[in-house]
Amino acid sequence: MESIIKQLDYDYNGFESVLRQLKEKYPFLALGSAGKSVMGRDIKLLRLSKGADYILYTAAIHGSERLTATVLLKFIEELCEAVKNGGKVAGVDARRALYGKGIMFVPMCNPD
Numbered sequence: 001m002e003s004i005i006k007q008l009d010y011d012y013n014g015f016e017s018v019l020r021q022l023k024e025k026y027p028f029l030a031l032g033s034a035g036k037s038v039m040g041r042d043i044k045l046l047r048l049s050k051g052a053d054y055i056l057y058t059a060a061i062h063g064s065e066r067l068t069a070t071v072l073l074k075f076i077e078e079l080c081e082a083v084k085n086g087g088k089v090a091g092v093d094a095r096r097a098l099y100g101k102g103i104m105f106v107p108m109c110n111p112d
Contacts, residue, residue, distance in 0.1 A: 004077055012041060025080075029047070029080055041111040045104060056103075060072075060109055061109045076105055079103075
């Protein structure tokens with residue numbers, strides 16, 4: 001698998017570029033907005049699968065912890081790859097785990 005996530009730290013523009021690449025590679029990944037930051041930037045929201053129940057993963061809650069956003073982006077990429085190819089994450093079948101459930105990701109809660 002050719003990884004999209006290649007560095008440890010992304011500024012806001014690099015972060016948006018990675019999200020667009022993930023959406024392009026995995027069309028089943030929905031990209032939207034969870035709102036606006038104090039400085040007017042989009043707080044990006046990704047949704048994987050649909051269901052009555054959702055799990056929410058968040059990262060980069062504080063402005064100085066951008067590394068957590070990269071860790072979550074890497075997890076999103078690995079999970080999407082497993083869903084696409086019928087693979088596993090941590091020994092768990094990704095498609096089966098998501099059956100009837102969904103996951104929402106806010107990888108950068110504080111983009112400022």
